[in-house]
Amino acid sequence: MLVTGVSRYLGRRLASELSADPSIERVIGVDTVAPRKDQVASLGRTEFVRADIRNPLIAKVIAQSEVDTVVHMNVLATPHGAGGRTAMKEVNVIGTMQLLAACQKAPSMSKLVVKSTTAVYGSSPRDPALFTEDVEPRAVPKTGYGKDAVEVEGYVRGFGRRRPDVTLTLLRFTNFIGPTVESPLTRLLSLPVVPTVFGYDPRLQLCHEDDAIEVLRRVVAEDHPGIYNVGGAGILLLSQALRKLGRPSIAIPPPAASLVAKAVRAARLIDFSSEQLRFLEHGRVVDASALQRALDWSPRPTREAFDDFVAAHPGNRALGATATAAEHRILSLITSSGQGVRGA
Numbered sequence: 001m002l003v004t005g006v007s008r009y010l011g012r013r014l015a016s017e018l019s020a021d022p023s024i025e026r027v028i029g030v031d032t033v034a035p036r037k038d039q040v041a042s043l044g045r046t047e048f049v050r051a052d053i054r055n056p057l058i059a060k061v062i063a064q065s066e067v068d069t070v071v072h073m074n075v076l077a078t079p080h081g082a083g084g085r086t087a088m089k090e091v092n093v094i095g096t097m098q099l100l101a102a103c104q105k106a107p108s109m110s111k112l113v114v115k116s117t118t119a120v121y122g123s124s125p126r127d128p129a130l131f132t133e134d135v136e137p138r139a140v141p142k143t144g145y146g147k148d149a150v151e152v153e154g155y156v157r158g159f160g161r162r163r164p165d166v167t168l169t170l171l172r173f174t175n176f177i178g179p180t181v182e183s184p185l186t187r188l189l190s191l192p193v194v195p196t197v198f199g200y201d202p203r204l205q206l207c208h209e210d211d212a213i214e215v216l217r218r219v220v221a222e223d224h225p226g227i228y229n230v231g232g233a234g235i236l237l238l239s240q241a242l243r244k245l246g247r248p249s250i251a252i253p254p255p256a257a258s259l260v261a262k263a264v265r266a267a268r269l270i271d272f273s274s275e276q277l278r279f280l281e282h283g284r285v286v287d288a289s290a291l292q293r294a295l296d297w298s299p300r301p302t303r304e305a306f307d308d309f310v311a312a313h314p315g316n317r318a319l320g321a322t323a324t325a326a327e328h329r330i331l332s333l334i335t336s337s338g339q340g341v342r343g344a
Contacts, residue, residue, distance in 0.1 A: 021217075053099045193249065
């Protein structure tokens with residue numbers, strides 16, 4: 001078995017979980033960067049191989065190890081984590097293409113699991129109340145992570161047509177939440193003052209980090225071919241989430257939202273893209289009942305998952321001088337546009 005992206009949090013946790021399973025003979029973890037010394041122990045008996053999935057040499061790793069299962073976790077959500085938007089797209093799209101080409105040539109391959117995202121549905125005022133797996137987006141993502149994920153899924157479906165003998169599972173996760181995982185959403189919610197878009201209160205649907213690992217573990221251990229939305233039942237409005245956290249917020253007029261996003265991005269607090277701004281306007285909710293039927297199990301509800309995040313991130317915690325400087329920049333932008341600070 002091979003897991004990509006093991007130097008990142010979720011990939012490392014999954015490799016650790018799989019390596020603890022005695023029924024799995026061998027777990028190979030692949031990434032371009034080696035795990036830190038303090039992370040190595042958590043990988044258990046996972047064998048780390050420094051390899052770039054953008055390089056055709058990944059085919060040699062799969063062939064020589066006679067890999068039968070690949071779990072592709074290395075689809076990145078933020079440019080900063082990849083070294084810029086160009087590098088992010090190369091890892092996400094070119095890397096996936098090379099990985100799939102290697103899997104296609106490997107006669108030992110029997111299962112492919114791919115971590116995708118509900119960002120493929122986009123965010124639009126014309127969205128349905130719930131996206132099911134077969135519903136086409138009303139506004140196809142044209143930038144960033146969502147666009148990359150749409151392209152990745154296209155290549156994955158093409159692989160499925162060329163290798164119908166391989167069990168293919170594609171998991172579209174909602175936003176991750178929990179005590180440890182970091183994402184653009186968790187960083188946003190951890191700001192001393194949270195910028196929101198004036199006139200909008202988006203619906204949030206979340207997936208607890210522990211439940212994400214459990215879903216991945218189950219689809220590796222069992223055969224569940226198909227595309228599945230993954231997320232907790234129910235929703236939280238952004239305003240409700242901020243009240244639970246005890247966070248104040250700033251209502252930003254839509255024309256100034258991109259300026260604020262640029263200021264926050266320049267302070268390196270949040271890697272916030274235009275697609276994520278649209279999410280802060282319209283939100284996104286999916287129907288995850290197909291997953292529940294397939295696994296006879298479901299992730300914990302959104303509110304329960306969020307409460308675990310709140311317990312680990314008490315409101316109004318200090319984030320240091322960098323965050324304070326970013327806050328002042330946001331406030332100056334809002335003051336110049338005539339908007340005030342309101343409580344969440």
